Amino acid sequence: MGTIGRPRSQEAHDAILKAALRLVTKRGFRAVGVNEIAAAAGVGKMTLYRHWPNKAALVMDSLLVLIGSETAFPEAGSAIESLRQQIDLQAAFFRSPRGNLIRSLVAEAQSDLELACAFRDRWLNPRREGVREILRAAIAEGSLRRDIDIDTAIDLLYGSLYYRLLLGSDTLDEPFVDHIYQQFLAGHGVLYASDEEIRP
Amino acid sequence: MGTIGRPRSQEAHDAILKAALRLVTKRGFRAVGVNEIAAAAGVGKMTLYRHWPNKAALVMDSLLVLIGSETAFPEAGSAIESLRQQIDLQAAFFRSPRGNLIRSLVAEAQSDLELACAFRDRWLNPRREGVREILRAAIAEGSLRRDIDIDTAIDLLYGSLYYRLLLGSDTLDEPFVDHIYQQFLAGHGVLYASDEEIRP
DNA sequence: CTCCTAACGATACCTTCAGTATCGTTTCTA
DNA sequence: TAGAAACGATACTGAAGGTATCGTTAGGAG
Incomplete structure (x- = not known):
């Protein structure tokens, strides 16, 4: 007893995802309407709403499906070098047009619990x-x-990146990333900090 | 040659500001309508639009006028102690209901250039x-x-606070604030860091 | 091969909400 | 006291997210 009736169109599904990603990335979540996304995908609006419950879920999905792998973690000679490269990658990602998508979703999430x-x-x-x-x-x-609080450390590392993405007038350029990294090492690296006073 | 016609009502002005602050702080920018703000202020909607060009400008004004002084800078024995207290103050401000107002405005600002x-x-x-x-x-x-980049340092200090306000599941509690401060001192304080390697 | 069912595109519609237009009334100033 | 502008009230406009419904189409089950 398999499925009954006409199967869902994978072509329509993919076309909607791609159109949503492209439009929202370029012009922002609020500036793009669902009619426009459906039209750009060459699809009826109802098809869109058969695949996703609302606009936010669609755009969230387009982020995950289409560019979820763009921030893959690099392999480097050492873990600390991997960390450095990962910060660079994240900054480059925020500088790219994808940054607008993240900004849009964070903004929308402030009034959309789901x-x-x-x-x-x-x-x-x-x-x-x-x-x-x-x-x-x-x-x-x-x-x-060995005694650092990993989650708090992550907040410190990525907080300033998100801050500049959302509120910054300055760019997320290489000197800034370098500053973040050096500052992090100063506080958490064994070569820089003494073993007391960080966590009293 | 003074003004002609009936003067604007300062009572109405203040009542609108207070209603906007109260409602948006409690329920968020998007969840509160202009009609509701006007009704809560005991004022016609047109009066609201005679005093402010749009909802965003009104709420921004309510932040500045009514709680712009709540984050006043503390006086302490030393500058470094003032800094510590200022971070505490900022975290307490974000933890308070005012934090919702900041979240709302930052979110709205992502799609409203003005x-x-x-x-x-x-x-x-x-x-x-x-x-x-x-x-x-x-x-x-x-x-x-003496060689720190002050603006970048501020981004580091406040970035993680805004990050937890906007995206954090964790709270902006005292241990976190302490961690931020200690981490900052580790990187920028003369007692903790050596004089090279921060800015190569 | 045929039928049944659900997805399809299209389109009209509903609801909500920010912002505008208008009206008779009120309040201050010249 | 007269005029000009703000006032409260209310109807309206336009845009946008989401729904309802239509006839049509594709494909699995029998």
Whole structure:
């Protein structure tokens, strides 16, 4: 007893995702209407709403499906070097047009609890978990102090990146990334900080 | 040659500001309608639009006029101690119901260029200027390195606070604030860091 | 091969909400 | 005291997210 009736069109599904990603990335979540997305995908509006419950879920999905792998974690000689490259990657990602998509979703999530949960569970936390592993490896290889609070450390690392993405007039350029990294090492690296006074 | 016609009602002006602040703080920018604000203020909707060009400008004004002074800079024995207290104050402000107002405005600013400029020019930058002065004083008193980039340092300090306000599942509690402060001192304080390697 | 069912595109519609237009009334100033 | 502008009230406009419904189409089950 398989499925009954006409199967859903994968072509329509993909076309909607691609149109949503392209339009929202270029012009922002609020500036793009669902009619426009459906039209750009060459699809009826009802088809869109058969595949996703609302606009926010669609755009969230377009982020995950189409560019979820763009922030893959680099392999480097050492864990601490992987961390450095990961920060660079994240900054480059925010500088790219994809940054507008993240800005849009974070903004929308402030008044959409469901989207907020989805963004945290499906985007933020998986990437934080990747960073956690890098940090654990960096601790294991002796590059970082053993007593750091990993989640708080991640907040420090990525907080300033998101701050500049959402509120900054300045750019997320290389000197800034370098400053973040050096500052992080100063506080958490074994070569820079003493073993007391960070966590009294 | 003074003004002609009936003067504007200061009572109406204040009542609208207070109603907007109260409602948006409690339920968020998007969840509160202009009609509701006007009704709560005991005022016609047109009066509201005679005093402000749009909803965003009104709410931005309510932030500045009614709670613009709540983040006043503390006086402490030393500049570095003032800095510490200022971070505490900012975190407490974000934890309070006022935090919802900031979240709403930052979110709305992502799709409203005019609001984004107003928020930067009238809220963010004045407060950053206050922090700049504290940092300069801390440098002068010998608590911080002389070669730090003050604006980048501010981004690091406040970035993680805004990150937890907008995206965090965790709270902006005292241990987190302490961590931020200690981490900042580790990177920028003269007692913690050596004089090279931060800015190669 | 044929039928049944659900998806399809199209389109009209509903609801909500920010912002506008208008009206008779009120309040201050010249 | 007369005029000009703000006032409260209310009807309206336009845009946008989401729904309802139409006839049509594709494909699996029998």
